[in-house]
Amino acid sequence: MLIFTLKRLVSLLFSLVAASVVVFFVIEIIPGDPAALMMGISASPEAVEELRQQLGLNLPIWQRYFTWVMGLLQWDFGISYTYKTPVSDLINDRIWVSLPLTIYALTLSTLIAFPVGIIAAANRNSKTDVGIMGATQLGIAVPNFWFAMILVLIFAVSLRWFSAGGFPGWEIGFFAGMKSLTLPAIALALPQASILARVMRSSLLDTLSEDYIRTARAKGLSKRQTLWRHALRNALIPVLTIIGLQFSFLLAGAIIIENVFFLPGLGRLVFQGITQRDLIVVKSVVMLLVFAVIVVTFIVDIAYGIADPRLRGNSVRGSAGE
Amino acid sequence: MKNLLTIKDLSLNIGETKILQDIDLEVNGGEILGVIGESGSGKSMSALAIMQLAPGGAKINGSIKFKGEELLKFSEKQMCELRGSEIGMIFQEPMSALNPVKTIGEQVAETVLIHSNVSKREAQQIAREVLERVELPSDEFPLNRFPHQLSGGQRQRVVIAMAIAHKPALLIADEPTTALDVTTQAQILKLLEKLVEEDGMGLILITHDLAVVAEVAKNVVIMQNGIVVEAGETLEVFSDLKHPYSKQLFAASNHVPKRVNRAKPDKEKPVLRASNILRQYPGRGGSFFKKSKPFTAVDKVSFYIAKGENVGLVGESGCGKSTLSRALLALDIMQGGIVHLDGETISAGKGANKGASRAARRKMQVVFQDPYGSFNPRHRVEKLVAEPFYLLDDPPRGIERRQRVEKALIEVGLNAADADKYIHEFSGGQRQRVAIARALIIEPALIILDEAVSALDVSIRAQILDLLAQLSDKRGISYLFISHDLSVVRAITDRVLVMRDGVIVEEGESQSVFANPQHPYTKQLLGAVPDIEKALAARRMQQA
Structure with a gap:
């Protein structure tokens, strides 16, 4: 398991280097002059030149790349052109909204999906199963911004349990902060939970038809015991894959929900960066998201190894014959 | 114990289909009951009925009495x-x-x-003892091994250990050795016999192999289409088979195809000549800095196949026989050696697909073991059978293609109209006929049959062997017949190659090798093959 982890770690480092090269070159090199692009068509040549100086665009390309990477390592992303403040400050503010929101939503989604998926699989083709499958279908089909608005109408406007939007900051306390993230987290979790529950169900059903489940039954385990002791862990691999993908998606893909609830998250920051052509912000946030995705993939890989010993790889082979 | 398990008038229906009808059988403690039957005979379903693990929707009637208690009246909890x-x-x-x-x-x-009410530690201790009993010593097979670290035979021992850990009074073994090599099969059977003897356990041994039953079972039941057609003491039943089906089964399992009008294989004109075939895989283990030793699957193997000759290649799993066939077919790269195939060359060192030209590929075709998995289920048989035509420079089209496909289908004993069907509409034996038609259609010089009859029931297998013999006789096609089933190889081949650890250890005329093996490994292999006649003779000796 240690060698497996180290191997994954090495591949993680290679992925990060490769990703930084791609992000840097795609945004910085092609097409045209970043400075001109950032200032728009009407900018005077002098202003563009000044920006080029400021951005260090006149330096050789490899030097710019290394300066950028060294900056990244020190959490220094440069100065935003539109906000005129360090990008790291912008990110620091937002990541403490986006990250907790993502984890909150993902936890909710997992907590809903696991029992729902397991119940559906254990009672295959029963009324419960059909009901659950119908409900998850609906959960996937309903647009989450619409669901978010319904949540606001019920819980914020009518019942006044939650505020309709905005984020007061963590200064007011952990629970108060979490409370203001609750409605957006539910809105984000619903479709994810629906997808995850369906994956859980079908994966479990596949596993339940395996030969070793029959062996377990022949040992004297009841249906329920077989499910918990033998099927569940084997069914986890596809579920873990989906959870990993959902984390990456939620971290940056929550723009619409952030807008509905007026949350200062990373999604909105990227969106503003793109519309205002602030390439420094875009580049930094994209790199940060890539970093997050790669780290999550690494964690999921390790989780695979824990769930399934065959994937650890460095195993002793049995002698082929006897 | 007398009357450990008594089954009377057992019937099982799934929907309208009658799976089992009026089954009677009886097992005593310390005895082995052999249940023989082909696929669909209901032998496995009977076992599942006893365990009450039959698929949902199965309706069971009759009586299954275990130690005097009626199992059909047991609740699910009692059954657990x-x-x-x-x-x-x-x-x-x-x-x-x-x-x-x-x-x-x-x-x-x-x-x-x-x-039982024991602590985890005690259970572990018992597990260790049971694994020792099934001959998996704890210094070599510690409890923390995972299944994928064991071979097939070792895993079957673990399965047996699980089944006997709580010292059951009855053990049901459903084809426990079918997926294993002959030598492993012999070991597992010996182990089961030992357990029956030592624990006084009753054993129901379900198998399609008459020879296995003749060797170990005290009593035998022969089943066909959910009905018991013959039952009794093993020697009595085998000495005087009464039911036509049992006779047919017995004949089929010893079937040797008749060869007619056969041109003698010409050794001067080899169809295939393989020289020094080498296939190595990168070794496991090793570190980042030190390269590990490569694993040699096929170690400089040379042999030839004459025109019209049927050559067998036998050996246990992992001996390299399938790797060798993949190299010959240029489905895999070779690290060394050269293959001459009817005037074409397949050389080493090039990537798969590049090693052989189209000209070389059209000289050979292959039939694999799995008649279910080797066809695209969404294509009609016409398209499936016509597939090798792409190897021809001027493939037939339209009506001509159709006619060629129909001709091939008729030649393998199917109908011309079958060309319009899909593969799921055929039985296992028929699918293998389609596979043979596909191999035949471009008239190759050599067909490689990789365990081509291993998945088939004995009576179907006899028919397919007849077909293969007839095709080879009529058209002078050469076969490389790869199998772990020595009796089949003996029945159909002229010459046999015995392979072990990537090397051919013995080669010679099939009849002489089987009658008088020279290499110790060949002797060991042949000694492990269950033989009905020998087993019955031994029983007669015992009785006398």
């Missing part, structure tokens, strides 16, 4: 207490019968834990 503790069961597929994410220790201990 009985399964694994009083009745153990072993299944056919050792590769998939174990949970891949749990250690063998956990899985064996589990049987003990759910049936």
Whole structure:
């Protein structure tokens, strides 16, 4: 398991280097002059030149790349052109909204999906199963911004349990902060939970038809015991894959929900960066998201190894014959 | 114990289909009952009915009495207490019968834990003892091994350990050795016999192999289409088979195809000449800095096949026979050696697909073991059979293509109209006929038959062997017949190659090699093959 982890770690480092090269070159090199692009068509040549100086665009390309990477390592992303403040400050503010929101939503989604998926699989083709499958279908089909608005109408406007939007900051306390993230987290979790529950169900059903489940039954385990002791862990691999993908998606893909609830998250920051052509912000946030995705993939890989010993790889082979 | 299990008038229906009808059978403690039948005979379903693990929707009538108690009246909870503790069961597929994410220790201990009030540590201790009993010593096979670290035979031992961990009074073994090599099969059978003798356990041994039953079972039941057609003491039944089906089964399992008007294989004109074939795989282990030693699967193997000759290639799993066939077919690269095939050359060192030209590929075709998995289910038979035509420079089209396909289908004993069907509409034997038609259609010089009859029932297997013999006789096609089933190889081949650890250890005329093996390994292989006549003779000796 240690060698497996180290191997994954090495591949993680290679992925990060490769990703930084791609992000840097795609945004910085092609097409045209970043400075001109950032200032728009009407900018005077002098202003563009000044920006080029400021951005260090006149330096050789490899030097710019290394300066950028060294900056990244020190959490220094440069100065935003539109906000005129360090990008790291912008990110620091937002990541403490986006990250907790993502984890909150993902936890909710997992907590809903696991029992729902397991119940559906254990009672295959029963009324419960059909009901659950119908409900998850609906959960996937309903647009989450619409669901978010319904949540606001019920819980914020009518019942006044939650505020309709905005984020007061963590200064007011952990629970108060979490409370203001609750409605957006539910809105984000619903479709994810629906997808995850369906994956859980079908994966479990596949596993339940395996030969070793029959062996377990022949040992004297009841249906329920077989499910918990033998099927569940084997069914986890596809579920873990989906959870990993959902984390990456939620971290940056929550723009619409952030807008509905007026949350200062990373999604909105990227969106503003793109519309205002602030390439420094875009580049930094994209790199940060890539970093997050790669780290999550690494964690999921390790989780695979824990769930399934065959994937650890460095195993002793049995002698082929006897 | 007398009358350990007594089944009377057992019937099982799924919907309108009658799976079992009026089955009677009886097992005593310390005895082995052999249940023989082909696929669809209901032999496995009978076993599942005893365990009450038959698929949902199955309706069971009749009586299954175990130790005097009626099992059909038991609740699911009572059955859970009985399964694994009083009745153990072993299944056919050792590769998939174990949970891949749990250690063998956990899985064996589990049987003990759910049936008796012991601590985890005690259960582990029992698991260790049971694994020792099935000859998996704990210094070599510690409890924390995972199933994927074991071979098929070792896994089957773990499955047996799980089944006997709680010392059941009855053990049901459903084709426990079918997926295993002959030598492993012999070991597993010996182990089962030992357990029956030592524990006074009753054993129901379900198999399609008459020879296995003749060797170990005291009593035998022969089943066909859900009905018991013959039953009784093994020697009595085998000495005087009464039912036509049993006679047919007996004949089929010893079937040797008749060869007619056969041109003598011409050794001067080899169709295939393979020289120094070398196939190595990068070794496991090793570190980042030190290269590990490569694993040599095929070690400089040379042999030839004459025109019209049927050559057998035998050996246990892992001996390199399939790797060799893949190299010959240029489906895999070779690190060394050269293959001459009817005037074309397949050379080493190039990537798969590049090693052989189209000209070389059209000289050979292959038929694989799995008649279910080797066809695209969405294509009609016409398209499936016509597939090798792409190897021709001027492939037939339209009506001509159709006619060629129909001709090939008729030649393998199917109908011209079958060209419009899909593969799922055929039985296993018919599918293998389609596979042979596909191999024949471009008139290759050599057909490689890789375990081509291993998945078939004995009577179907006899028919396919007849077909293969007839085609070879008529058209002078050469075969390389790869199989772990020595009796089949003996029946159809002229010459046989015995392979072990990537090397051919013995080669010669099939009849002389089988009658008088020279190499110790060949002797060991042949000694492990169950033989009906020998087994029955031994029983007669014992009685006299």
